[in-house]
Amino acid sequence: MANNPIVPLNELIAQFERLPGIGKKTAQRLAFSILEQPPERAEQFAAALLNARKKIHFCKVCQAFTDLDICSICDDAQRDKSVICVVAEPKDVMAFERTREYNGLYHVLHGVISPLDGIGPEQLRIKELMARLGSGEVTEIIMATNPTVEGEATASYLSRLIKPMNIKVTRLAYGIPVGGDLEYADEFTLARALEGRNEI
Amino acid sequence: MANNPIVPLNELIAQFERLPGIGKKTAQRLAFSILEQPPERAEQFAAALLNARKKIHFCKVCQAFTDLDICSICDDAQRDKSVICVVAEPKDVMAFERTREYNGLYHVLHGVISPLDGIGPEQLRIKELMARLGSGEVTEIIMATNPTVEGEATASYLSRLIKPMNIKVTRLAYGIPVGGDLEYADEFTLARALEGRNEI
Numbered sequence: 001m002a003n004n005p006i007v008p009l010n011e012l013i014a015q016f017e018r019l020p021g022i023g024k025k026t027a028q029r030l031a032f033s034i035l036e037q038p039p040e041r042a043e044q045f046a047a048a049l050l051n052a053r054k055k056i057h058f059c060k061v062c063q064a065f066t067d068l069d070i071c072s073i074c075d076d077a078q079r080d081k082s083v084i085c086v087v088a089e090p091k092d093v094m095a096f097e098r099t100r101e102y103n104g105l106y107h108v109l110h111g112v113i114s115p116l117d118g119i120g121p122e123q124l125r126i127k128e129l130m131a132r133l134g135s136g137e138v139t140e141i142i143m144a145t146n147p148t149v150e151g152e153a154t155a156s157y158l159s160r161l162i163k164p165m166n167i168k169v170t171r172l173a174y175g176i177p178v179g180g181d182l183e184y185a186d187e188f189t190l191a192r193a194l195e196g197r198n199e200i
Numbered sequence: 201m202a203n204n205p206i207v208p209l210n211e212l213i214a215q216f217e218r219l220p221g222i223g224k225k226t227a228q229r230l231a232f233s234i235l236e237q238p239p240e241r242a243e244q245f246a247a248a249l250l251n252a253r254k255k256i257h258f259c260k261v262c263q264a265f266t267d268l269d270i271c272s273i274c275d276d277a278q279r280d281k282s283v284i285c286v287v288a289e290p291k292d293v294m295a296f297e298r299t300r301e302y303n304g305l306y307h308v309l310h311g312v313i314s315p316l317d318g319i320g321p322e323q324l325r326i327k328e329l330m331a332r333l334g335s336g337e338v339t340e341i342i343m344a345t346n347p348t349v350e351g352e353a354t355a356s357y358l359s360r361l362i363k364p365m366n367i368k369v370t371r372l373a374y375g376i377p378v379g380g381d382l383e384y385a386d387e388f389t390l391a392r393a394l395e396g397r398n399e400i
Binding site (some may be wrong): 005006007008009012013014015018019020021022026028029030031032033034035039041042043044045046047048049050051052053054056065066067072089090091094200 | 205206207208209211212214215218219220221222226229230231232233234235239241242243244245246247248249250251252253254255256264265267272288290291294343
């Protein structure tokens with residue numbers, strides 16, 4: 001693209017390239033697809049970008065994305081207010097909602113503790129979580145950070161913080177993925193699956 | 201995402217999903233990345249979309265994308281005006297420019313003849329090409345449509361149209377790709393490579 005002298009095209013390609021997982025070739029293909037379609041398409045796309053960014057912010061309570069003051073999950077009288085599932089990112093909330101198996105509330109930390117990246121507890125939405133635990137309504141916190149070193153460290157940090165408040169702290173089960181094959185399970189997963197075995 | 205009640209987020213995801221090669225999961229990831237970044241990012245992206253779509257149109261001469269009346273290639277006095285390379289899509293022009301080996305002009309057809317898709321010669325920029333050939337300045341037309349059934353049909357249709365004007369019509373060489381392995385070349389490519397063999 002070094003030879004391409006069309007400045008507005010290069011700017012559009014550069015914007016697509018800044019998206020996660022989009023390389024130079026894909027960015028170019030996406031930019032061309034915008035030019036090949038009617039102008040209304042680009043206008044709708046631009047409006048959706050501005051509208052989403054303007055209207056969506058963090059829920060005052062759980063810190064997930066919402067276009068309301070308090071998100072529809074926190075505001076739902078049908079949901080079990082005694083359990084909070086703590087996740088690292090807003091997208092994790094949607095992953096749990098898709099299971100249709102969880103009826104409690106959520107709390108989004110917006111990251112995990114990672115000293116190498118300069119992220120300590122004070123950079124996460126931890127004090128917002130602690131503020132929710134004071135009323136005595138919450139009886140269980142489910143730690144649902146990813147099973148990485150940072151995710152584990154964050155879970156155990158929070159666990160040490162919360163346990164003295166007489167609230168049960170649990171962790172998602174480790175084990176063989178459903179449909180997974182023993183042969184392809186790594187030794188750590190297999191060891192945890194053995195450790196967490198249940199009577200049938 | 202059926203459970204996601206955030207309308208502006210769903211609209212943004214839907215816009216990303218309309219891009220070629222972007223599925224539901226990727227669209228969701230891209231939309232979240234917009235929300236996770238400062239508002240200026242979304243504003244720049246929206247501005248780039250609108251600006252590119254507004255300022256970029258087809259070159260009056262070669263029908264490639266440009267933000268000028270006549271594109272910088274057609275307008276370049278250094279380029280060889282006696283050769284025109286005929287391609288199907290604007291992105292093909294960039295592929296040739298990247299080689300830095302071609303110094304002639306281009307003509308973009310904006311598609312290939314494809315009766316099954318209802319695309320006949322009159323839907324392509326063929327009369328614009330013919331209009332360029334009248335002055336006698338052009339002595340060679342290089343057909344550079346893709347080696348598909350439709351690309352071949354388009355090349356031979358144009359060849360029949362142009363040859364009576366005493367202009368040489370050539371086709372890109374077929375053969376083993378550079379760095380390719382004979383073992384993996386299909387029989388058609390190999391047959392064409394044999395047919396087009398050169399003395400060394």
